[in-house]
Amino acid sequence: MASRPQSLSGGCLCGAIRFAISLSSDGDWPPTTNGTCQCTACRKHTGNILPQYTGFKTKDISPPLTSNPEYKTYESSSTGSRGFCSKCGSSLTFNDKRDPEHTEMNLGAFDEEVLCGKKDEASAWEDEHGRHVPRVGGVGKELCTAKYHIFMENAIPGVTDELEGTKWRLSSRMGKRNWD
Template identity: 35%
Template sequence: MTEAFSGRCLCGAVRFEARGRPKGVFWCHCDSCRRHSGAPVSVFVGFENDAVTLTEGTITTFKSSPGTTRGFCSRCGSTLTCATVHFPTETHYHVGAFDRATELQPSKHFFTDEKLPWLRLNHDEQGK
């Protein structure tokens, strides 16, 4: 049986399903991700391109920088994807867009040199 992860944007106009094992789940601290999401850090899960099916709507894309294309819902503005030439066969989806986001726990950090100095990520501190 293949694992399936369903996701959607905030308004539900865009829905997708990813099948199989994620390529990885990671924190991204880059300036571009911060500006795209409006959050101090983004958490992504990577899936092979052919493992994801768009079941409703369309992900609107734009080239945010050379070699990087970002996706969002054109109706509600939800940030959804990031694809780069560095990983040509996979797309990274914002973990928060998945129904079972709690199961997609990050294990790596990227662009830590761009991390905001006041951001503290203590996994043992819950709600503090």
């Protein structure tokens, strides 16, 4: 397993919003607050059939997202708010107003080097399939392995229902009914 990184960098597609999340030594690594959500609001906001998030302490995100004038939020329910870049439209976060100390980050917002590692151009080779560039580092596996899946009642049979991890109807917060 890759050792604990000191921080994780990410941002929106256009680059107007950049952030780094510091991982304090007492924080949980690999993160356990990592899951997918198939509720319609998460799908619509991300444009993705299997949105995935990891939760972090809001205070560990710097600079604070709300300090960036391009960062806007949309209140998708009486308790939920979703953050995005007003310039390029990248969907970035979910916040539950009852728990402002935590922010769920959309995993696709993290940088390629965080997810896949740095390209090692010096070790690249080419064959009939094209150019292969090995990657060095990256914590995608630790960061992105989902521990749970919520709103499984919206799963698309044969497409988004065969998932490793604990499965819930609704969310673990809204109702602790196991899917299987």
